[in-house]
Amino acid sequence: MFEVYRRWHDDSDDDSLDQNHHRFQQRYDFRTYRQYFGTAADQGTLSVSQVSNIVRANFGQLTPENSMKWDSTEGSQNSFSFSGADYLVNFAQTNGKLVRGHTLVWHSQLPQWVKNIGSASTLTTVIQNHAKTIVTRYKGKFFHYDVVNEMFNEDGTVRSSVFSNVLGTTFVDIAFKAARDADSAAKLYINDYNLDSVNSKVNGLVNLVNSKRADGVAIHGIGTQAHLNAGGAGGVQAALQKLATAADEVCVHEVSRASSNDYLTVVNACLNTPNALVWGVSDKDSWRSGQNPLLFDGNYNAKAAYNAIINAL
Numbered sequence: 001m002f003e004v005y006r007r008w009h010d011d012s013d014d015d016s017l018d019q020n021h022h023r024f025q026q027r028y029d030f031r032t033y034r035q036y037f038g039t040a041a042d043q044g045t046l047s048v049s050q051v052s053n054i055v056r057a058n059f060g061q062l063t064p065e066n067s068m069k070w071d072s073t074e075g076s077q078n079s080f081s082f083s084g085a086d087y088l089v090n091f092a093q094t095n096g097k098l099v100r101g102h103t104l105v106w107h108s109q110l111p112q113w114v115k116n117i118g119s120a121s122t123l124t125t126v127i128q129n130h131a132k133t134i135v136t137r138y139k140g141k142f143f144h145y146d147v148v149n150e151m152f153n154e155d156g157t158v159r160s161s162v163f164s165n166v167l168g169t170t171f172v173d174i175a176f177k178a179a180r181d182a183d184s185a186a187k188l189y190i191n192d193y194n195l196d197s198v199n200s201k202v203n204g205l206v207n208l209v210n211s212k213r214a215d216g217v218a219i220h221g222i223g224t225q226a227h228l229n230a231g232g233a234g235g236v237q238a239a240l241q242k243l244a245t246a247a248d249e250v251c252v253h254e255v256s257r258a259s260s261n262d263y264l265t266v267v268n269a270c271l272n273t274p275n276a277l278v279w280g281v282s283d284k285d286s287w288r289s290g291q292n293p294l295l296f297d298g299n300y301n302a303k304a305a306y307n308a309i310i311n312a313l
């Protein structure tokens with residue numbers, strides 16, 4: 001897995017990024033696939049000892065489940081709050097975990113004051129300030145950022161949001177540039193869901209990433225959320241291959257709701273991709289807890305899917 005990851009980076013035409021990233025690789029000693037396996041958490045879940053123990057023992061990466069979203073970090077204009085994100089970052093650093101930032105520009109969990117903006121120049125400045133302030137605060141601590149999240153409709157067209165309505169797709173350029181300027185070492189991602197087979201949404205995303213990269217926008221990676229329905233993993237491998245034609249890296253992010261076999265299929269598909277991150281630890285704390293989507297049950301016991309993955313790694 002490490003070799004696959006390295007090869008993709010070595011294909012990148014940006015040597016300084018490669019060097020910085022190799023520094024991360026050395027610091028965290030990426031030698032086993034398990035270290036590419038992450039989960040989402042925040043202060044609430046990490047304060048539960050069963051959860052923090054599972055995270056320490058089993059996962060190499062952490063993503064803030066909610067604490068870095070716009071409504072958590074900048075609920076009022078230019079008034080930033082970092083307590084939740086700081087908690088997660090401190091936990092990650094204390095325990096030697098990588099951190100993946102999530103997420104800078106997303107139509108959801110977005111405060112009303114942003115949604116009300118009608119001026120292109122104001123919204124541009126607001127995106128720049130938001131991205132710059134957050135990425136600068138954690139400069140050197142995050143190895144990945146989800147810069148833009150869920151900007152596509154199922155048919156591959158661009159979703160209506162304040163960002164696209166006011167700025168067209170240039171909001172993508174603005175956000176990635178601001179993030180890149182603030183931390184040139186972090187790998188910057190565009191992230192979406194329902195990319196679980198080669199479909200219209202996958203094609204729309206691939207076309208956009210190709211065209212933005214041709215214009216010099218530093219989109220390094222594509223994240224695919226893989227909130228699967230049971231039995232829904234069969235097309236994942238082909239979709240990952242298609243996504244990988246457009247970016248340096250593809251990250252399977254936010255995996256949940258999969259059956260034991262689906263988890264295994266996804267992990268095996270990841271033999272051609274660098275990264276997998278499940279969306280939480282225990283079914284008890286999941287945003288979709290009714291569907292028992294995760295690798296540990298409500299009593300924090302490992303489920304069959306967990307054991308299947310560990311055997312596969």
Ligand code: XIL
Nearest residue numbers: 065066102149193225254279286287
């Ligand atoms: C979810 C969180 O898990 C919930 O706690 C919250 O109430 C809603 O958001 N796609 C994403 C994630 O990119 O940020 C979402 O996380 C799940 C769907």
